[in-house]
Amino acid sequence: MPSPLPYQAPAADARDSIAVKGLAKVYGAGADRVEALGGIDLTIPRGAFVTLFGPSGCGKSTLLRILAGLEEKSAGAVTLFGQTPETAARAKNIAWVPQSSALLPWLTIRDNVLLSRRLNRRADRDPACVSRPEDADQVLRELGLADFAHHRPAALSGGMRQRAAIARGFVQGAPLMLMDEPFSALDELTRDALRLRLLEVWERHRKTVVFVTHSAAEAVLLSDRVVVMTPRPGRIEAVIDIDLPRPRGRDAADSPAFDARVRAVKDTLRRGWEGEE
Numbered sequence: 001m002p003s004p005l006p007y008q009a010p011a012a013d014a015r016d017s018i019a020v021k022g023l024a025k026v027y028g029a030g031a032d033r034v035e036a037l038g039g040i041d042l043t044i045p046r047g048a049f050v051t052l053f054g055p056s057g058c059g060k061s062t063l064l065r066i067l068a069g070l071e072e073k074s075a076g077a078v079t080l081f082g083q084t085p086e087t088a089a090r091a092k093n094i095a096w097v098p099q100s101s102a103l104l105p106w107l108t109i110r111d112n113v114l115l116s117r118r119l120n121r122r123a124d125r126d127p128a129c130v131s132r133p134e135d136a137d138q139v140l141r142e143l144g145l146a147d148f149a150h151h152r153p154a155a156l157s158g159g160m161r162q163r164a165a166i167a168r169g170f171v172q173g174a175p176l177m178l179m180d181e182p183f184s185a186l187d188e189l190t191r192d193a194l195r196l197r198l199l200e201v202w203e204r205h206r207k208t209v210v211f212v213t214h215s216a217a218e219a220v221l222l223s224d225r226v227v228v229m230t231p232r233p234g235r236i237e238a239v240i241d242i243d244l245p246r247p248r249g250r251d252a253a254d255s256p257a258f259d260a261r262v263r264a265v266k267d268t269l270r271r272g273w274e275g276e277e
């Protein structure tokens with residue numbers, strides 16, 4: 001009988017990061033073949049706020065859906081804190097914040113925010129992240145929704161409903177939040193206010209966030225790292241560390257340092273795109 005292979009402990013940091021290695025995704029075949037992602041390597045440390053930034057069609061949503069376990073990869077390896085996306089999704093270790101709030105109209109805001117937690121009481125979650133009902137009240141307060149907790153979604157503005165969707169993400173008890181352009185349907189003033197609200201709440205909870213946006217300024221304001229992606233096939237042009245001090249508030253976007261980071265992100269995208277043409 002062959003001797004068993006020696007036990008190999010997982011890499012020391014496997015449970016402390018998201019690791020993407022050689023990831024590729026192809027949709028369709030023949031004339032319909034689209035290489036949505038090719039050769040994606042990315043490491044995201046636990047607790048980081050990381051943004052995927054790039055033009056339409058560069059594969060941001062595909063990458064996010066693969067991380068969420070909603071889409072199969074064509075090649076490569078993905079682990080979320082040591083788990084496959086499918087296992088992490090089954091264990092309810094991933095919270096998804098969509099573009100539109102997707103609240104249930106017949107439930108109050110508080111019940112909407114608590115719904116996933118209630119439905120998934122028995123989930124095999126990361127014990128450090130399990131939330132309590134009181135957490136919903138705290139997060140609703142932090143997001144300025146305490147007075148609306150017992151209203152139904154129809155009584156709230158679009159911005160408030162999106163805040164409720166973000167609250168639901170934080171209360172879900174998952175260590176990882178995936179946010180797919182959560183502010184894209186909102187007007188500019190509401191977006192500005194919501195970015196700051198999101199930052200305030202994230203500072204207190206420090207979940208790992210992977211956020212998708214088309215806005216360089218939004219990416220820089222929110223992130224520890226901006227992943228600049230270019231299309232055909234979707235690939236990572238560069239990962240830019242945003243070394244601006246935290247916490248970042250209303251004044252964070254009013255500095256030459258901020259403008260320089262936004263310029264660096266845009267220039268990186270332009271270089272990658274021009275290089276491709």
Ligand SMILES: Nc1ncnc2c1ncn2[C@@H]1O[C@H](COP(=O)(O)OP(=O)(O)OP(=O)(O)O)[C@@H](O)[C@H]1O
Pocket residue numbers: 027028034035036054055056057058059060061062063234
């Ligand atoms: N289900 C699908 N079937 C076929 N092709 C798809 C599918 N989903 C995405 N694609 C293609 O894969 C590529 C990447 O799409 P994806 O939506 O991930 O990009 P994106 O950067 O998120 O774009 P956007 O910013 O417009 O949302 C595009 O060429 C798109 O047409």
